[in-house]
Amino acid sequence: MSGGRAHELATSLAEVRQRVSDAERAAGRPAGGVVLVVVTKTFPASDVRLLAACGAVDVGESREPEAGRKAADCADLDLRWHQVGQVQTRKAAAVAAWADVVHSADRLRLVGALERGHRRALEEGARPEGHVLEVLVQVDLGDEPPGGEAGGRGGAAPRDLAELADAVAASEGLRLGGLMAVAPLGVDPREPFARLAELSARLRRDHPGATAVSAGMSGDLEAAVSAGATHVRVGRAVLGARPPIV
Numbered sequence: 001m002s003g004g005r006a007h008e009l010a011t012s013l014a015e016v017r018q019r020v021s022d023a024e025r026a027a028g029r030p031a032g033g034v035v036l037v038v039v040t041k042t043f044p045a046s047d048v049r050l051l052a053a054c055g056a057v058d059v060g061e062s063r064e065p066e067a068g069r070k071a072a073d074c075a076d077l078d079l080r081w082h083q084v085g086q087v088q089t090r091k092a093a094a095v096a097a098w099a100d101v102v103h104s105a106d107r108l109r110l111v112g113a114l115e116r117g118h119r120r121a122l123e124e125g126a127r128p129e130g131h132v133l134e135v136l137v138q139v140d141l142g143d144e145p146p147g148g149e150a151g152g153r154g155g156a157a158p159r160d161l162a163e164l165a166d167a168v169a170a171s172e173g174l175r176l177g178g179l180m181a182v183a184p185l186g187v188d189p190r191e192p193f194a195r196l197a198e199l200s201a202r203l204r205r206d207h208p209g210a211t212a213v214s215a216g217m218s219g220d221l222e223a224a225v226s227a228g229a230t231h232v233r234v235g236r237a238v239l240g241a242r243p244p245i246v
């Protein structure tokens with residue numbers, strides 16, 4: 001049974017890696033430049049182990065306490081853990097105890113909570129001395145109500161990006177990595193991803209090191225790589241359909 005799952009994951013991971021490298025080539029980008037974050041939310045730690053055995057390094061999670069437990073279960077593996085989903089302010093400290101990269105900072109209150117949570121994680125030894133939490137600012141490319149505690153696809157309004165980026169950059173223990181977005185549903189993703197690339201260029205005028213552009217999921221990773229994404233976050237195309245979240 002687990003042999004079957006190992007084979008299944010090895011095959012689908014290879015397929016997704018091929019999609020990413022085809023997209024890099026089609027875009028005239030150097031091979032291997034895009035980071036594939038495999039989003040394992042709702043799937044067991046045993047799947048993370050099988051993926052790690054296939055060379056996966058970057059793992060994405062979304063919800064507490066599932067994420068923290070899985071990261072603890074896999075603490076012996078050399079993985080980089082990404083928080084890709086929205087973070088409730090009261091969960092920020094829990095996330096800072098296991099995440100290496102948070103893709104979804106979308107409000108000032110959360111930035112403050114991540115800074116405090118990360119400091120506490122260092123003090124308590126949950127994170128090694130000198131550990132820096134990389135934080136991406138999530139931008140809302142649709143016209144849904146701004147994200148926040150209530151859910152939705154999330155993200156800050158583009159006009160609030162500069163202030164949020166400055167706050168991350170000024171926070172001790174946090175490093176501003178760049179931007180993240182989820183393409184709005186029901187539109188050609190090329191347009192929002194192009195807008196994200198423009199916002200990233202603008203951000204880099206003030207923060208030259210904030211080069212990450214996290215965009216693209218199972219259904220639209222080619223469009224994201226074509227628009228300059230540095231990170232794609234892929235769940236279903238590697239792990240299969242997720243059980244519905246209730």
Ligand SMILES: *Cc1c(COP(=O)(O)O)cnc(C)c1O
Pocket residue numbers: 039041062084085086182217218219233234235236237
């Ligand atoms: C779940 C999730 C993903 C992965 O989505 P798939 O469609 O399964 O590839 C990517 N980004 C975020 C923010 C997610 O919550």
